[in-house]
Amino acid sequence: MPQTSNEQHAGEPAEPSAPRAGRGVVPVLAFAGITVAVMQTLLVPVIKDLPALLRTDPSDATWVLTSTLLAGAVATPIMGRLGDLHGKRRMLLASLAVMVVGSLICAFTDDLVVMIAGRALQGFAMGAIPLGIGIMRDELPRERLGSAMALMSSSIGVGGGLALPAAALVAQHFDWHTLFFGSTALGVLSMALTALMVPEPTLRAPGRFDLVGALGLSLGLVCLLLPITKGGDWGWTSGATLGLFAAALVVLLLWGLFELRSPTPLVDLRTSARREVLLTNLASVMVGVAFYAVSLILPQLLQLPTSTGYGLGHSMVVAGLCVAPLGLTMMFVAPLYARLSARRGPRVSLMLGLLVIAVGYGAGLGLMGDAWQTVLIAVTIGAGIGLAYSSLPALIIGAVDPSETGAANGLNTLMRSIGTSVSSAVIGMVLADTALPTADGPLPSMEGFRISFLIAMGAVVIGLVLASFLPARREAMRPALLASSEDDVEEPAPASTAPRTVAGSGGFRGRVVGTDGVPVARANVTLIDHRGRQAGLAVADEHGRYVLPAPAGGNFVLAGSATGYAPRACPATYPGDGLPVDTDLVLGVNAPGRRTAVSS
Numbered sequence: 001m002p003q004t005s006n007e008q009h010a011g012e013p014a015e016p017s018a019p020r021a022g023r024g025v026v027p028v029l030a031f032a033g034i035t036v037a038v039m040q041t042l043l044v045p046v047i048k049d050l051p052a053l054l055r056t057d058p059s060d061a062t063w064v065l066t067s068t069l070l071a072g073a074v075a076t077p078i079m080g081r082l083g084d085l086h087g088k089r090r091m092l093l094a095s096l097a098v099m100v101v102g103s104l105i106c107a108f109t110d111d112l113v114v115m116i117a118g119r120a121l122q123g124f125a126m127g128a129i130p131l132g133i134g135i136m137r138d139e140l141p142r143e144r145l146g147s148a149m150a151l152m153s154s155s156i157g158v159g160g161g162l163a164l165p166a167a168a169l170v171a172q173h174f175d176w177h178t179l180f181f182g183s184t185a186l187g188v189l190s191m192a193l194t195a196l197m198v199p200e201p202t203l204r205a206p207g208r209f210d211l212v213g214a215l216g217l218s219l220g221l222v223c224l225l226l227p228i229t230k231g232g233d234w235g236w237t238s239g240a241t242l243g244l245f246a247a248a249l250v251v252l253l254l255w256g257l258f259e260l261r262s263p264t265p266l267v268d269l270r271t272s273a274r275r276e277v278l279l280t281n282l283a284s285v286m287v288g289v290a291f292y293a294v295s296l297i298l299p300q301l302l303q304l305p306t307s308t309g310y311g312l313g314h315s316m317v318v319a320g321l322c323v324a325p326l327g328l329t330m331m332f333v334a335p336l337y338a339r340l341s342a343r344r345g346p347r348v349s350l351m352l353g354l355l356v357i358a359v360g361y362g363a364g365l366g367l368m369g370d371a372w373q374t375v376l377i378a379v380t381i382g383a384g385i386g387l388a389y390s391s392l393p394a395l396i397i398g399a400v401d402p403s404e405t406g407a408a409n410g411l412n413t414l415m416r417s418i419g420t421s422v423s424s425a426v427i428g429m430v431l432a433d434t435a436l437p438t439a440d441g442p443l444p445s446m447e448g449f450r451i452s453f454l455i456a457m458g459a460v461v462i463g464l465v466l467a468s469f470l471p472a473r474r475e476a477m478r479p480a481l482l483a484s485s486e487d488d489v490e491e492p493a494p495a496s497t498a499p500r501t502v503a504g505s506g507g508f509r510g511r512v513v514g515t516d517g518v519p520v521a522r523a524n525v526t527l528i529d530h531r532g533r534q535a536g537l538a539v540a541d542e543h544g545r546y547v548l549p550a551p552a553g554g555n556f557v558l559a560g561s562a563t564g565y566a567p568r569a570c571p572a573t574y575p576g577d578g579l580p581v582d583t584d585l586v587l588g589v590n591a592p593g594r595r596t597a598v599s600s
Contacts, residue, residue: 044163081210310446
């Protein structure tokens with residue numbers, strides 16, 4: 001009998017296990033995610049001084065932040081798809097390299113236009129987060145995958161939260177360009193660690209890169225996000241704002257029609273329209289709104305002068321330190337999420353996280369009178385956001401084909417970015433409309449802070465409603481079965497292609513090797529259900545690696561066959577939790593050139 005990854009029979013040679021990532025891969029990828037997330041809040045401590053530093057108007061200075069946001073939104077789905085096609089590790093290194101170039105450009109300039117260009121290059125690195133999640137999905141064993149993806153998904157908040165106090169400390173004691181030299185060093189270190197410790201997954205998606213789709217999506221996102229971020233300055237009813245919203249509607253509609261007809265779309269809209277994917281992405285927008293609200297409110301409350309009667313009068317550094325637990329808590333929640341999700345599933349984890357966020361904002365309505373209260377708010381909301389963010393990639397990969405992991409998580413990260421953009425625009429408008437006039441200019445009011453917290457609570461309630469309609473755990477893990485009999489299965493792919501799979505999520509993966517330990521390229525791996533019917537088929541790549549989704553949880557038989565090898569079959573169990581089960585197959589070596597076939 002063949003051996004699985006956790007079983008070895010006496011009298012047979014020890015099989016080589018499928019190559020798996022070492023222990024250092026998870027912290028390295030998480031560090032890369034934190035590094036690129038730092039770019040989003042790097043200049044927040046000096047935002048009030050940017051007009052003077054760049055010798056420009058305040059409205060023009062905000063482009064330094066807007067350019068990073070727009071570039072990150074455009075890059076995430078594009079880099080995710082490029083990673084699926086050409087290698088996730090390769091695209092991760094490319095993203096970090098672009099960030100390093102952007103950091104160096106910013107470090108040596110005081111010119112507004114050049115600074116905007118450099119900041120856009122920094123934002124382009126946001127694609128590293130879905131790429132890291134994709135690498136984990138391809139390389140890690142299932143027992144490590146839950147907590148690893150949770151940490152990677154949360155890195156976007158961890159990096160943003162930890163950057164605030166660090167950037168404030170640097171800006172307060174050194175020249176502000178030092179911030180960019182620091183980000184350059186982080187990028188170079190992250191590239192070196194990635195090159196040394198992260199393997200390149202062999203799984204590739206078939207097809208070509210959809211250049212027209214990428215250009216269309218980029219144009220549509222710019223037309224959508226630009227008025228959201230600049231509407232407060234331009235006026236929400238101005239011709240520029242309304243015109244760009246109308247252009248976004250037209251461009252994205254035409255883009256969607258093109259993608260539906262494309263044989264290799266940038267974003268598979270049919271997959272994105274599945275209930276579990278669509279609702280997860282919509283809930284991600286709400287989580288993004290909730291995350292950014294607390295990041296905007298607490299630093300301002302902490303730094304407002306005590307003469308206002310509600311401001312806490314702390315320095316920029318102290319304000320950053322009080323908000324830092326928001327990111328730290330998100331990081332520490334990852335192991336808790338893994339245990340909770342293993343028992344109850346990511347849907348329950350998402351809903352629990354949203355409930356904790358609601359509790360944090362509700363308590364915050366009456367707890368804004370002292371620094372320790374802001375820390376308590378940050379810890380509570382950070383725990384909820386950590387649970388919610390950790391659940392999102394598990395819900396996505398549980399509903400898409402493994403070859404689409406990068407693109408699907410890129411789209412999900414984009415949804416979070418849209419949420420933060422909407423949050424910034426809406427809360428900025430609320431604070432401006434409720435500001436109190438003073439001799440030093442208008443200052444945010446306590447009324448504005450509380451209304452902002454109520455808006456965040458409303459977003460959380462909408463997210464809870466959306467999450468409640470997500471499929472239950474067992475139902476969500478039952479994708480459509482595309483190959484139900486041998487006649488329905490396509491011919492094996494050529495040796496140069498990556499493993500092909502039927503549509504699905506979790507299931508089985510591993511290597512097919514001979515008894516001599518040599519990987520068997522182009523081996524057929526067939527999944528047979530308890531009734532003896534074929535439930536799926538995969539073709540191993542040139543390294544003998546395969547990925548084979550299961551239609552549902554249960555007991556199966558994995559059968560392997562290849563030219564020149566005796567067919568083998570072994571029992572295998574899939575729990576139905578959306579995570580892959582590592583199972584290697586060992587085929588007996590026949591006489592050279594003899595063709596055999598497996599019979600079920």
